[in-house]
Amino acid sequence: MTVTDKSPSPVIRRIKASDGPKAILRILGEDGCAVIQDALSLELIQRLNRETEPQLGKGGGQQDDDWINEGHRMKTKYLSSLPVHSKSFRDEILNQPLIHEICEGTFREESGDYWLTKATIIEIGPEGSDAGSGYRLSMVLMSSSV
Secondary structure: OOOOOOOOOOOEEEOEEEHHHHHHHHHHHHHOEEEEOOOOHHHHHHHHHHHHHHHHHEOOOOOOOOOHHHHOOOEEEEEOOOEEEEEEEEHHHHHHHHHHHHHHHHHHHHOOOOEEEEEEEEEEEOOOOOOOOOOOOOOEEEEEEO
C-alpha cells in the first residue's frame, strides 16, 4: 500500500486488468494487495448476482448464533460455496486466465501449486448501514504447502 504526504493513511493501489499479470504481480509484491479494475465484465457480475441472489434472499449463511454474530452486523448476509451456487463463478470466474496467471506467479515457485479454499459473498445491509469491518467479495487463496 502506498503512503504519501498527501495521503497519510495507506492507499490500496488500483491497476487495470489489461496492464497484465506482470504489472499486477509487481504491485502485489510491493504492497501485498491491489484493486484490479475491469477484471470481470459487467455482464458476468450481473449473472453472478442473479445466480446468487435467491440464496442470499433466503438469508444465505446468516447466523442466529450471538457468538458468531459478535463483531458482524445482523443484516449482513453470507453465501459460501460459490461454485455450488453459481455456474458463472464455477465456469468463468474460477477459469479466468488472469486469475490463473496471478496465482501461478504468486504460488508456483514457492509452493508448487495453489487451491481455492473459500469463496464467499458477503452482503452488508441494509443500504446506508455501517459497513462494520468493511467486508468485500473476495477469493482467499492458500498455497498447498500450508
